[in-house]
Amino acid sequence: DFARFSSDQVRAFNQIQVDILHQLSPGRPVSHNFMANSFDYDHYPVAGDLDFACWDSYPMGALVDGPQSDEEKQQFLRTGSPDYQSFYSDFYRHLGNGKVWITEQQPGPVNWANFNQAPADGMVRLWTWMAYAHGVDAVFYFRWRQAPFAQEQFHSALLLSDGTPDQAYHEVAQIARERALLPVGQKRKQAKVALVLDYPSRWAHDILPQGQTRFAPKIAFDWYQSLAERGVDVDVVGPASDLTGYALVLIPDLMIENAALAQRLMEVGAKVVLGARVGSKTLPLKTPDKLAPGAFADLIAMRVLRVESLPPSHKETIAFGDQTFETTGWRESIETSEPVLATFCGNYRSGWPAIVGNDKCRYIGCLLDGGLLHEFLANCAGWAGVDIAEPDPFSRITRRGKIEFTFNFKTSEVAATPTSDTWDQVAERIRL
Incomplete structure (x- = not known):
């Protein structure tokens, strides 16, 4: 308050x-x-x-x-x-x-x-x-x-x-x-992916961190960065924004349940990804009557039974597809009737769901780190029909109007190859 x-x-x-x-x-x-x-x-x-x-x-x-x-x-x-x-x-x-x-x-x-x-x-x-x-x-x-x-x-x-x-x-x-060489009037087009950022949820994370794993600002940025490394444009929007036309909606840290947002998500055609702690508190910072993810349970049949924060020295092993990954910082115990996409496979509650999902929505019961973050979000992009490129941590590709930009964050020059017919000839004379 x-x-x-x-x-x-x-x-x-x-x-x-x-x-x-x-x-x-x-x-x-x-x-x-x-x-x-x-x-x-x-x-x-x-x-x-x-x-x-x-x-x-x-x-x-x-x-x-x-x-x-x-x-x-x-x-x-x-x-x-x-x-x-x-x-x-x-x-x-x-x-x-x-x-x-x-x-x-x-x-x-x-x-x-x-x-x-x-x-x-x-x-x-x-x-x-x-x-x-x-x-x-x-x-x-x-x-x-x-x-x-x-x-x-x-x-x-x-x-x-x-x-x-x-x-x-x-x-x-x-x-x-x-x-002076570029055409005028170029406007940014709506991306295929939206990432929802909510301020009251950030305050809730600060007030009820449940340990020293204060991850809210970083997790949203990490999700954005993972897709940007693969050449995917992402619109950063609010919980009241119009989500029409998006193929994939990412909600990494919206801790405060939002029934209106959940209803709008059910009405649009986008696939939805919910991060850990999403919908875990009501606006006065109480646990929802039916537990987390609160109103978002209308999108995915599940309950969060227990949450725990973990020290950086402790690693949880997660099996996703035919690979295993390590993560730390946060873990949730999930009860669900939905398909299980990834499982915890360590000594504690081995086989319990780490990521669950249906054809509309996926929920993540841990923090996504490193390889698991990149692998899972790439999988989500394919699930939603969003094209991705090979990951490159040092270059970024984006578009404004008909102009495609490639940005090089290395200290040496690299060759830029156009990814589509949006390449403008003037770009060959402007190296970024």
Whole structure:
């Protein structure tokens, strides 16, 4: 209740400012800059009072201060996560009803993270084009000139503090030349896959974590990333969004049961994947009368009898198909009459379901890690009729209108091969 109250206060304060600006500056759109990985208040109602959405992009700090493994942080130390820019651009594009800007794009080293490494030369250009490819219509860089004083004097800019160009200045100039070569009016199309993100569920995870396995923000990003590595576009949407036209709907961490969403899912043609803890609490944080997954049991006949959080040192073995995988962090004991797709095969409750499903919906009673995550989501894509490519952790393929973009996160050049007839000849002259 306090989390909802606090969120409502943010919305009310924002609405006061929006009303003043609309009154004193009529006819001009009003926006506000949201922050990536910020779940302190519900962004959906706040965005509903704005004319379009904006967000601030700082890939370097997001990586070093984020939940990624040390190995991944080292791999992408000077590029940032390959999916940071796309995930939040997709999400805030949805919040802005298709209209989104970046109001602060990182131009170089910053001053506020635990470590403030410099991005590789060319990354400001790549981040800008990646934002554009994912529907962003304008990118602004923070800032124009580096401050020679106060707490932000180590925060880089387009110009050095003496007024001469820094690296990002030249990259932005290159972007301007390249933009003139591309056709205008290109719009992002609806993806075949939707991922549902819910703010009250994030608050519920924080209030009732059931151990130190605080996985909610990471799991949604990991699911998105796994499909992005296979060239699959994913729309990041809300629980009240129109789900018509999607082939696959992913609900990784929606802890608060939502009867209206469950009903809409039954009415659309999409296949549905539910993650661990989905529907496990009602809005006042009580266990549903018929246990988890609450209202989502209308999609899949099952009950969660027991949940447990597990230390990182403990591994659970899961058999899926003809392979076995290890996972940790979370496990559920499921009672079901549905087909069992994967089973636990360790010493404790060996043979119990780990993943269950029918022709409409699948439920996961554990955390998906590494190989199991990639294998299962690839299987789900095939189940839903979504085409996938071979996984590549260092490259991303996406489309805006008729233009196909390939982004390379390696430190060396790679050859880009078009995947369809959306390849535009100008792309051969613009390497990303």
